[in-house]
Amino acid sequence: MSRRLTEPKLVVATHNAGKLREIRELLAPFGVEAVSAGELGLPEPEETGTTFAENARIKAEAAATASGLPALADDSGIAVMALWGAPGIFSARWGGPQKDFGAAMARVAADLEARGKTEPQQRRAAFVAALCLAWPDGHVEEIEGAVEGIVVWPPRGDRGFGYDPIFQPDDHQRTFGEMSSEEKHGIRWSAEGGTGLSHRARAFAALAGRCLGEPVLP
Numbered sequence: 001m002s003r004r005l006t007e008p009k010l011v012v013a014t015h016n017a018g019k020l021r022e023i024r025e026l027l028a029p030f031g032v033e034a035v036s037a038g039e040l041g042l043p044e045p046e047e048t049g050t051t052f053a054e055n056a057r058i059k060a061e062a063a064a065t066a067s068g069l070p071a072l073a074d075d076s077g078i079a080v081m082a083l084w085g086a087p088g089i090f091s092a093r094w095g096g097p098q099k100d101f102g103a104a105m106a107r108v109a110a111d112l113e114a115r116g117k118t119e120p121q122q123r124r125a126a127f128v129a130a131l132c133l134a135w136p137d138g139h140v141e142e143i144e145g146a147v148e149g150i151v152v153w154p155p156r157g158d159r160g161f162g163y164d165p166i167f168q169p170d171d172h173q174r175t176f177g178e179m180s181s182e183e184k185h186g187i188r189w190s191a192e193g194g195t196g197l198s199h200r201a202r203a204f205a206a207l208a209g210r211c212l213g214e215p216v217l218p
């Protein structure tokens with residue numbers, strides 16, 4: 001049985017400012033107060049999983065246990081087909097200790113170049129997000145979302161974070177880095193539930209339908 005969130009407050013189990021902003025925006029219509037793991041001074045657990053889902057669960061359970069509140073974690077990344085899915089779950093680690101995503105994006109482009117993958121159809125990629133909502137008593141709700149597109153080079157736009165400037169979703173002419181966060185989320189709520197554009201918004205819409213109830217729209 002899936003569980004509804006009845007608590008008025010949850011922890012967003014992330015130390016990534018870009019993600020935190022997006023998750024807060026997505027949570028806004030549900031009237032849930034969201035405190036971050038950083039604000040609570042919670043430690044960052046080691047991401048020892050081999051899948052996005054495992055890592056999301058590690059982060060959510062650690063935060064729920066440490067805070068005594070329900071915790072929502074997101075583990076995400078970009079998987080480039082011609083690179084056999086790299087950087088995938090290593091997307092954050094490709095940024096290095098300095099979190100240098102300019103260098104990480106250049107590495108993606110250089111690896112594609114080295115394999116002779118110059119045409120758009122050879123540069124297919126997907127952004128993936130696994131969400132885990134964990135309660136202190138051990139109950140978890142898990143969901144994944146993905147969006148397909150192509151890797152572009154050079155990077156375009158400075159509105160997002162991470163790999164946004166090199167990812168252009170299918171049926172769009174602009175990269176996530178060129179979109180406002182509303183466009184990137186692309187979220188639409190209806191009586192049937194929610195739809196979204198970004199990996200995170202798609203996963204969130206599904207999780208919301210299961211656990212958060214009706215959005216209160218302006």
Ligand SMILES: O=P(O)(O)OP(=O)(O)OP(=O)(O)OC[C@H]1O[C@@H](n2cnc3c(O)ncnc32)[C@H](O)[C@@H]1O
Nearest residue numbers: 014015016074075076077078091092161162163164
């Ligand atoms: O684990 P937390 O504390 O949440 O923060 P993190 O940055 O380490 O997050 P992940 O372990 O999930 O790594 C995901 C990386 O993938 C990239 N990424 C994920 N979602 C993205 C998005 O919507 N736009 C651009 N890059 C994204 C970004 O560089 C992240 O650092």
Ligand SMILES: [Mg+2]
Nearest residue numbers: 016047075092
């Ligand atoms: Mg991480």
